[in-house]
Amino acid sequence: MSSDAIAIPSARTEARPWVEVVHEWVTTVDHKRLGILYIVYALAFLVVGGIEATIIRIQLIRPHNDFVSPQVFNRMFTMHGTTMIFFVAMPVLFGFANYLVPLMIGARDMAFPRLNAFSFWLTALGGLLLYFSFLGGNGLYGAGNAPDVGWWAYAPLTAKTFSPGPSSDYWTIALLVSGFGSIGTAINLVATILCLRCPGMTLNRMPLLAWLNLVMSGMVLIAITPLSAAQIMLLIDRYLGGHFFDTQAGGSATIWMHFFWIFGHPEVYILIIPCFAFMSEIIPVFSRKPIFGYPVMVGATVCIAFVSLSVWAHHIFTIGMNSYANSFFAITTMAVGVPTGIKIFNWIGTMWGGSIQFKTAMLFSVGFLFQFLIAGLTGIMMASAPFDWQLSLSYFVVAHFHYVIVGGILFALFGAFYYWYPKMTGRMLSERLGKLHFWLFFLGFHATFDVMHFAGILGMPRRIYTYEPRPGWETLNLIVTIGAFIQGVAILVFVTNLVYSYFKGPKAGNDPWDAWTLEWSVSSPPPAYNFASIPVVASRRPLWDLKHPEDPDSRYE
């Protein structure tokens, strides 16, 4: 490839005044820098959300504990949920998408770089607004602090009667603002993936990561809008005398539930599909085989996206829908299991007959498969509506969705960190610390979330700041809290690894994993504008073709 198209700046420049560096980062429209900003921002909030989780767990370590007041506890679980979904999971996944998609499809940047920057700063503003509530929530009425209405903010708890003062408005406006940021990023990703692929990269040759992010972005466009609409209605209720959700004036509480979950369920897939994308890149490379059944993987993802738009009411099986509605949402929910199962089988098929290298990224991927399998199966249990009448709103549900979000999404994300960190920084993460991180986190995760299932089965509802001393509940909650602390230690190991390796890690080189997609063809970290000359590809694994000219993929596709 010729390199005369663009002058490539050297990887390390001499020391400059810090103001200049900050200015450069704040005003950047480069997809890689914005990606890193998203990721760092999300990691900061991961620590904040983790501290909130720790406060929750200390309070619940024994019955009738008084570590925090009920008011504080309710704020903690509201902020924990809101933070983790909207200001950790979404931004970190958008960060990876931003960073990787242009590189993997052979583009020099996103389609709309300035929209990209705008979207990031909207998201950032949203997070800051949410946390400003701790200071500003008191407002004129002296009646609030951080929002305490739960991350679903069910009506009518959010009505002026039950939530005086502006605390829940911080929740509403923060999510409204960051929601617009998400929509901007989704539009950008769709445009980038559809329009900026390099010559030769047909849709059929696109890396699965790009495919899955395309599907995810489409879902963002469909799913975020009902939430934004509902939030605008809520603001109208609270400030302009509307009665959409104001039950005291004839409004409907259940309409809010429907609006929220029409957003809320696809949201789960918005988060998990990019993680499927990580798995679909990491597992093949460390198994030394191409992904098993590429077309089926794409088809299954699109299928999941469509079906997941019709399952929302399984979150509200307990609100007294009639038996036909309950049956409908039971079967659609179970149906999602089919394409999801196909994906799990195809990943196992990818590993089958391979030569699996257990680098830390691969360990996290196998952890993902194991936990996501269980999360899927407990999901099937709750799709069975009558079973859900018992399990819903209990600790069983808490265990289930943490299995998805921590055991699935977070494990996949850790895998992605270990896999792409060398590309982003030019340094390898320590494998020793990585494996310690994995095993500690694995242990802590299972101590916490396996045990929660049983607390739910024994009748413990979620969102309670304290509980009665009942046999079983005490021991189970103690184990859960210990597990949470082990996870906390594991996160410390991870952060240490990130920081230490940034300065002291061994140099990565362009292609430390002997991988096959385009991002590994450029230097680590990649130069501004990525490719000196736009690459031309002939198959799904351009670097395989380059490394094995005698047996290129293009021959079989």
Add this chain to the structure above:
Amino acid sequence: MGRSDQIRKLVSKAAGIVVLLAGGLLAASLCFGAPDNPSRLPSIFDPRSTPSKSIDHLSYFVLSITGLIFVVVFALLIYVVMKYRKRPGDEGREPAQVYGSTQIELAWTVIPILIVLVLFLATARVIHSIQDAPKPEGALEVVAIGHQFWWEFRYPQLGVVTANELHIPVSEAAHATPTFLTLLSADTDHSFWVPQLAGKTDLIPNRVNHMWMDPYETGIFLGQCAQYCGTQHAKMLLRVYVDSPEEFATWVRRQNQPAVLDANVTAGRRVFETTACINCHAIEGTVADGRFGPDLTHLMSRQTIASGAAENTKANLRLWIQKPDAIKPGSLMPAMQLKNADLDALVDYLQTLR
């Protein structure tokens, strides 16, 4: 190094899984082996009524199918991870590149579809049998109203009004007397959950929901509000007393009587009738007819106060009136700021409300 190291790690992982399973079994034994006393565990696998029983049966069916899927896929995963680890001889050689197989992929699409169909049919059957059950003659009707943070129970057929402790008759096979609940809410969303008697159903303002149960065993069954309803959601406890027909008849007779008028405690009654108590509480036969808080006509027939947050003892009653936040911080009961003498008189009066 690599290989033995990896084996050691895999063994330790396997050991971890065994420990987890053992822990699971331990916890499972807790779920099933419920002790036979009032403080029995509200386990969903210890049903005492038809709706919870049919859910219990369905759960075993769903659990065994999902359990089977887990065993198969997990075994497959372990096999792949053990068998296809990178071996010393693999250096520099790539394994056979396989791109997919239509037959295999078809198989693992069609089989799950069949499983889903079976699960759905079993589920739909139980949904129908619980939700569309006809209401028989002789069914007891109760209106349950959720409040922040307590339960109001009204028996329209019997003229009884009570709070937090629901009394219902046992439903004998020969003479079924199921209880049909109409669920309403006075303020925010709540959810009625007594795991051993039925699945939960929400109480939602501006909406009428229904549920039913027909306990076939007497005893006290514990539950609590399951839908987050505000500050004191945690202490919105609930207990259901399943009485024998005779006990239930006696209970109803006593609840139907007017409040006791004991001449020894007129001082306390005066305090009650001349303070803000009457704005929220009702006592049949007095000027007190507030409906914002629990009906106190037969306060002493209940074993707990503050929606199960405390035993109904003299000391607790006194504390509850004087400083509710000590028992239930954030509840809507105000601290009454009474002088000691008035407080004592008031508690003495309340203690006569049998």
